[in-house]
Amino acid sequence: MPYEDxxxxxxxxxxxxxxxxxxxxxxxxxxxxxxxxxxxxxxSNEASCFILAETDLDLIATRFPGKKIGIVTVAAARDAGxxxxxxxxxxxxxxxxxxxxxxxxxxxxxxxxxxxxxLASSGRxxxxxxxxxxxxxxxx
Amino acid sequence: xxxITATPAFEQxxxxxxxxxxxxxxxxxxxxxxxxxxxSALSQLHDLQRAGRDVPEVGDxxxxxxxxxxxxxxxSLISVRTLPTPILYPISGxxxxxKWSVGNREVEFTTFAxxxxxxxxxxxxQLVDDCxxxxxxxxxxxxxxxxxxxxNAR
Numbered sequence: 001m002p003y004e005d006x007x008x009x010x011x012x013x014x015x016x017x018x019x020x021x022x023x024x025x026x027x028x029x030x031x032x033x034x035x036x037x038x039x040x041x042x043x044s045n046e047a048s049c050f051i052l053a054e055t056d057l058d059l060i061a062t063r064f065p066g067k068k069i070g071i072v073t074v075a076a077a078r079d080a081g082x083x084x085x086x087x088x089x090x091x092x093x094x095x096x097x098x099x100x101x102x103x104x105x106x107x108x109x110x111x112x113x114x115x116x117x118x119l120a121s122s123g124r125x126x127x128x129x130x131x132x133x134x135x136x137x138x139x140x
Numbered sequence: 141x142x143x144i145t146a147t148p149a150f151e152q153x154x155x156x157x158x159x160x161x162x163x164x165x166x167x168x169x170x171x172x173x174x175x176x177x178x179x180s181a182l183s184q185l186h187d188l189q190r191a192g193r194d195v196p197e198v199g200d201x202x203x204x205x206x207x208x209x210x211x212x213x214x215x216s217l218i219s220v221r222t223l224p225t226p227i228l229y230p231i232s233g234x235x236x237x238x239k240w241s242v243g244n245r246e247v248e249f250t251t252f253a254x255x256x257x258x259x260x261x262x263x264x265x266q267l268v269d270d271c272x273x274x275x276x277x278x279x280x281x282x283x284x285x286x287x288x289x290x291x292n293a294r
Binding site for chain 2: 017018020021022023024026028029037038041042043044045046047048050060063064090091092094097107108109110112113114117121
């Protein structure tokens with residue numbers, strides 16, 4: 001099923017990507033961390049993310065202990081040619097699942113990587129909370 | 141007539157003499173000694189392939205065979221002699237990323253699951269140049285030009 005941009009998601013809404021590899025983080029000039037372009041490039045052109053205000057950070061922290069998250073806005077994603085499509089069936093049961101799909105540039109092109117770099121440079125990195133023992137892993 | 145076996149070429153070997161090496165030390169010839177960056181890159185690629193799994197909350201982090209082969213091809217085409225150790229990392233959906241950093245310069249390869257590769261030069265995190273890597277002689281020139289630019293930052 002082709003994904004559709006969810007126009008109900010306004011620009012200031014924040015979306016997160018779990019940064020599973022340290023190379024998915026980069027540093028800004030001021031030393032602060034930001035996501036790297038690698039975090040937003042996906043060979044299948046479906047980068048799996050979550051709406052920050054709708055998801056369960058404790059659940060994500062339980063599944064990815066010690067990992068960080070990259071946070072960008074819906075506006076920045078759209079500026080970089082991505083649509084933000086809801087995918088409630090994805091995300092292995094974690095609520096607020098969306099996919100970023102690059103529509104302006106051809107998949108696997110220079111443009112695809114450039115626009116992922118543009119999106120990444122707009123983002124910030126935050127730690128996940130300490131995993132709570134009372135939160136079930138919830139892996140289906 | 142003298143039989144041919146009587147000539148010096150057929151001199152009988154009376155005793156086996158050990159061949160003495162000119163030095164008692166073994167000469168290291170492993171990849172880790174001659175090209176540590178290449179050894180590291182191949183080791184990292186192997187580790188990524190071994191550890192890769194499908195993570196539904198993130199994406200498929202299993203490295204596609206085509207992507208792995210492409211990374212090896214790129215590594216085999218590098219003629220710049222001295223390079224720092226690159227960092228390899230997964231690209232979700234079956235791809236691999238590979239990055240060299242020297243000072244404020246970076247050369248980055250993004251290889252998708254299909255093997256399609258984008259190479260980029262970055263300085264202070266800003267794009268300087270990029271190209272789609274194809275397996276031809278120009279690609280090899282581009283590749284070594286990028287890496288030459290990188291090491292000239294030293």
